[in-house]
Amino acid sequence: MAQxxxxxxxxxxxxxxxxxxxxxxxxxxxxxxxxxxxxAKNGGGAFMIPYFISFLLLGLPLMWxxxxxxxxxxxxxxxxxxxxxxxxxxxxxxxxxFGVIGxxxxxxxxxxxxxxxxWLLGYAIFALTGKCATCTDxxxxxxxxxxxxxxxQNEHFxxxxxxxxxxxxxxxxxAIVLWLGLRGGIERVCKLGLVVLxxxxxMILVRVLTLGTPDPAQPAWNVRDGFGFLWNPxxxxxxxxxxxxxxxxxxxxxxxxxxxxxxTYASYLRKQDDVALSGLTAATxxxxxxxxxxxxxxxxxxxxxxxxxxxxxxxxGGAFNLGFVTMPLVLQKVAFGQFFAFAWFFLLxxxxxxxxxxxxxxxxxxxQDEFNLDRKTACILxxxxxxxxxxxVIFFNGQGVxxxxxxxxxxxCVVVFALVEVVLFAWVFGMDKAxxxxxxxxxxxIPQVYRFIIKYITPLFLILILGSxxxxxxKPMLLLENxxxxxxxxxxGTRVLLIDLFAALAFLVWLAWRKREAKEAxx
Amino acid sequence: MTTTGWAFLIxxxxxxxxxxxxxxxxxxxxxx
Numbered sequence: 001m002a003q004x005x006x007x008x009x010x011x012x013x014x015x016x017x018x019x020x021x022x023x024x025x026x027x028x029x030x031x032x033x034x035x036x037x038x039x040a041k042n043g044g045g046a047f048m049i050p051y052f053i054s055f056l057l058l059g060l061p062l063m064w065x066x067x068x069x070x071x072x073x074x075x076x077x078x079x080x081x082x083x084x085x086x087x088x089x090x091x092x093x094x095x096x097x098f099g100v101i102g103x104x105x106x107x108x109x110x111x112x113x114x115x116x117x118x119w120l121l122g123y124a125i126f127a128l129t130g131k132c133a134t135c136t137d138x139x140x141x142x143x144x145x146x147x148x149x150x151x152x153q154n155e156h157f158x159x160x161x162x163x164x165x166x167x168x169x170x171x172x173x174x175a176i177v178l179w180l181g182l183r184g185g186i187e188r189v190c191k192l193g194l195v196v197l198x199x200x201x202x203m204i205l206v207r208v209l210t211l212g213t214p215d216p217a218q219p220a221w222n223v224r225d226g227f228g229f230l231w232n233p234x235x236x237x238x239x240x241x242x243x244x245x246x247x248x249x250x251x252x253x254x255x256x257x258x259x260x261x262x263x264t265y266a267s268y269l270r271k272q273d274d275v276a277l278s279g280l281t282a283a284t285x286x287x288x289x290x291x292x293x294x295x296x297x298x299x300x301x302x303x304x305x306x307x308x309x310x311x312x313x314x315x316x317g318g319a320f321n322l323g324f325v326t327m328p329l330v331l332q333k334v335a336f337g338q339f340f341a342f343a344w345f346f347l348l349x350x351x352x353x354x355x356x357x358x359x360x361x362x363x364x365x366x367x368q369d370e371f372n373l374d375r376k377t378a379c380i381l382x383x384x385x386x387x388x389x390x391x392x393v394i395f396f397n398g399q400g401v402x403x404x405x406x407x408x409x410x411x412x413c414v415v416v417f418a419l420v421e422v423v424l425f426a427w428v429f430g431m432d433k434a435x436x437x438x439x440x441x442x443x444x445x446i447p448q449v450y451r452f453i454i455k456y457i458t459p460l461f462l463i464l465i466l467g468s469x470x471x472x473x474x475k476p477m478l479l480l481e482n483x484x485x486x487x488x489x490x491x492x493g494t495r496v497l498l499i500d501l502f503a504a505l506a507f508l509v510w511l512a513w514r515k516r517e518a519k520e521a522x523x
Numbered sequence: 524m525t526t527t528g529w530a531f532l533i534x535x536x537x538x539x540x541x542x543x544x545x546x547x548x549x550x551x552x553x554x555x
Contacts, residue, residue: 015550016550016551019550044528045527045528045531045532046531048531048535052535052538224524225524227524227528227532228524228525228528231524231528231529231531231532232524232525232527232528233527233528233531277546277549277550278550280542280546281543281546281547281549281550284539284542284543284546285543285547287539287542287543288539288540288543291535291536291539292536292539292540443549443550444549
């Protein structure tokens, strides 16, 4: 598109549309798999105390910060972090480079998340066709997953071709939704997707609640005690710092704050649109999916079939084990299991799609805003680059590539980015101005105590999380302390790739600003 | 499931559902 003939900015079709898009971005695999595992491992019902405290002191403030500065930047026609950060701190020439994290992080997550999302589509189809019906125990179901991912050749799969086919379909779905734009694609898919997701989740929940005591020989293995396994408080666990950090981490990652995604979504709001109530609504909708639905499906169901020791072992095995190995086995054992297994994987697939399209948007919006590209051209460029990068994740899966990307894109960058934006909001923009901006067009008044929380508590909380992650995960990961020798070249290769991607994005920011300055000088 | 477990479940669900219903009703209410 020629310079000076910029297309009018896209806008949301309705208020509910943007709320559901943000909620759709937040509701992902973590709600249904990560949350119950974290709660079961970290104090049961007692986990909810640090969880709600973190929600109030960390989750909600960051939600409001992102919605507010996103709308503020959007008013100045900037949709992504480099531009938005500059509108907040106009005197600083380097702040735009911190904003690169807000494009880099979601793009990196998109690269591996799309592949994981495709497994869910594959498993939904396998559930309908009964392909994994021959797997009747944890070992054979784990072998099925290994075969599907191309990590082993076995009686289930002889190559990675089926997984690659489902990846192509998933990638195409994402590309089409993005191609259709904000209102015609993202908003429509999130509105419809969340309705289907909640309907399927409620259906599975009802099925789990009616499981009763499936094995009469094990009367203690029942759904009620399955809820007890998750909700009975273990008070002693609250004395451990790791429980509080696990709760803070869960709240932080479940709300999609710190990714740069909400920033971009909110930039398409109008100046007079509310952000305070909308942010709160999106956050609470996510909590319904997480605590009420996510907390009531996998753990109680696994408990009813595998008992307390089996369930603890499954939880220790992690969220993926629970989702891809345990749940198919559980659902095989119930009436209409094929349908319920399909519903389970399809709802997770929808949760994945509504998240991945949001992850792609910052990069696409950056190309549109800063290089005056039309949406379709920006989508094509984004698809070409990310499709190629996805190949690394697919063909080097099992070599630590995915975990490495998840650490840098999905953990480290997210916390750093959140810290930068909350400091910008409260300390650079200034709390008085920020508070006024947050309440401009607002339908609710936020309690005054949040001025103090946003300025002091939230940044301190983030520094604490960053420090603990660095000690627990960052340092050993950076120094490759627990990495098998054969994986080291792949991990170093991934780091080089990520550094290249970051440098390329930083160069694009530099280029865009140079062009902008040249244009301003001539006009 | 112990009584305390039930209490945690009911309070957590109640808080989340209450807040969500409040937010959605305010959100869907038409501005004058």
